[in-house]
Amino acid sequence: MANPTTAEISEETIQLIPHALVSKYHLVPLSLQGSSLTLAMADPSNFVAVDEVKFLTGYDVKVAVATVSSIQQAIEQYYDRAMKYDEVLGDLRNQEVSLVKEEGATWTLQALEQATEEAPVVRLVNAIFTDAIRKRASDIHIEPYEKYFPCTVPH
DSSP states (O other): OOOTTTSOOOHHHHTTSOHHHHHHHTEEEEEEETTEEEEEESOTTOHHHHHHHHHHHOSEEEEEEOOHHHHHHHHIIIIIHHHHHHHHHHHHHHOOOOOOOOTTOOOOHHHHHHHHHHOHHHHHHHHHHHHHHHHTOSOOEEOOOSSOOOEEOOO
């Protein structure tokens, strides 16, 4: 029996199958070796799901049996995190962030807390920390590039 929550699944493998398909058929890609893609599925007899993944990816598909709960945890771990990061990074691209204090103005603690809760940068950092805590990670790797911003939280 496979356990997708403890498997080291590459980002390349995760990106092969979209979130909608993963949720629809309750499956998780585990590994890609040559022309063979291994899926974790609670129902290995779901040939419709296997055929759809074959058609979408062009790879031969092997199935490993996994529990429903481990598949759900893996979906949250790999897919929901990515969606949250994309959403927050989208907010950053669409907003101009600045904090301006007018002369003579005072900031209350409540006003500062409210401003930080709404700031896209704070939401991004909170999403990264939440993901790290969920995975019980000891470190976080952030490597910003000009056109993209990969963030990995080892587990």
